[in-house]
Amino acid sequence: MASISSAEPSPSFVRRLSTFLHKHPALVLILLLAVPLLWLGVIYLGSLGALLLQSFFKLDDFTGLVVREFTLDTYRQLFTQANLDIIIRSAVMAATVTIACALLAFPISFYMARYASSTGKVAFYIAVTLPLWSSYLVRVYSWKLILAKEGVIGWIFQALGLEPLLNAILAVPTIGGPSLSVSMYGTFLAFVYVWLPYMIIPTYTALERVPRSMLEASADLGARPQQTFWRVILPLALPGVIAGSIFTFSLTLGDYIIPGVLGNSAFFIGQVVLVQQGTAGNIPLAAAFTVVPMVIMFIYLFIAGRLGAFEAL
């Protein structure tokens, strides 16, 4: 550095390479993004495309082979009464689970974001995500034990002398069953339990981003706490709740384990997909069924967007 002589040794390969890369930022971007983009583009979107393609084929009933010709017959099959029942049942369950999750998650998230101390936040965060650390199957089967006729819930009802109430609840047609673990109640409870963290975390994140001064400004302008909640807090948290609902809704629509383990053997979309592409070998119908949740999600997000749910983003 002291002398700038012409006899400077030629820079090393690494230095020349880094200079070259520094001068070509676009190349660096391509190199960095190539692998994730390939992953996203080919494996992720590609498989989705293959799925869509499959749904436009159909199964030959006689040979049991997939006919690779464009047809809407498979989609037509979705609209048979039995299949429609499954779709409606799944969608209603997903919507109910989503609403229950949102109602449970909001106060928890609100407390975490507004009132908990920093250590309290960490504790809450761990408590909320802790169930995700253990196996999903274990948790679902433990619900089966909890909800079984001889389980702890049944025992509580018995101890309180409320058995007639439990029996009345279980006697409701369609959603009832011999015990909580073989009824829609069990399916519902397990779904809410399993997906709740996916609702809490985005809701909490959205609430955490609302500055205190915004709530103070609302109060300063004359709004009572209740008005501040409806006019400021809820609209600002809504994108988070919607993000959470995408998880809870689509995860419920696609799940086949919970209704299999805890339910009154009424079919859900996830189970149909499993059966059709596995046992029945009807991949086109399975594909068509998986398109259903996607379409529902698109419609849902479209309506949410129209209603201004993302204006605070």
Add this chain to the structure above:
Amino acid sequence: MPQNEMSNISNPLPAVRFENVSRHFDQVRAVDNVSLEIRDGEFFSMLGPSGSGKTTCLRLIAGFEQPTSGKIFLHGAEVGELPPYERDVNTVFQDYALFPHMTVAENVGYGLMIRQVPGAERNERVNQALELVRLPQMGQRKPSQLSGGQRQRIALARALVNRPRVLLLDEPLGALDLKLRQEMQIELKEIQKRVGITFVFVTHDQEEALTMSDRIAVFNAGRIEQIGTPSQVYEHPATAFVAGFVGTSNLVRSDIAQKLTGSAQTFSIRPEKIRMVEPGTPVQNGWASVEGTIREVVYLGMFTRYIVAVEGGRELTVVRQNLDETSMDVLNAEGKRVQLTWQRAFDRMLETP
């Protein structure tokens, strides 16, 4: 805003009154036994460094904080535990706190909507407020589409539209660049004169406080050091802290003070009051004089700051307008022997801490 009777009626009750108010956060005395009176219709500034308690005082007036002890009165009525939404004051927040999911017009009309002012009147008042802050066309925009200066004005409009009796401003110009800030200082003062509302303005910028205020309270460590008009605070600082925080001051302590005044009491003298003359120039009656060597020259364009080392290892700062000198002249002055003189009348005796 057209109809405002407040400014014409002389109200003997102070707009805001603090009676021995303290606010402690655990062990920290954010506000420590403060008593003050803010007159109705006055532009009152709370000036101090960060952590001096000025913002906490503002939040006590707004109702975001409750005093640990003492009483707060708004127009003679004790507000005590009254929540913010039941106080006739509005706040312009430091970060503006505009609602991102609402348009500018919805933001400005928020307070009126909450108070169930009918739609037509609400629209009219929102438009008036937007005109007052000179942003009449911006109603349909979202806050995210505005510049910092525009957001600041919208925050002001949102508060003023409710015609509060007291407007609280929490360092509202802090995030703006210098030029815009100076423009807004003049504009704020004009708006205040026009609407006649009491403005309580929190700032750490002494120039801002001097420019805009009718009176200034200088805060330090949770206490008020001095309350007075800008000229009182600048020309007659009560304490060494005020002398140092509002403008720059030379503190002349014990030994030199003894030599110059015959008493060891510390006094302050403003740098612009000191003249620099050739050594040996005769000293007039009523003038102080001390010799020294120019140790450092800071050329500031409009004027030059000289740091002069005087006897006893002390330094005095002198500011001189660059009337006849060029930058070369002033920079060559370093190391020169000079005589400093000033009128003794400008000495300010300070309460020794």
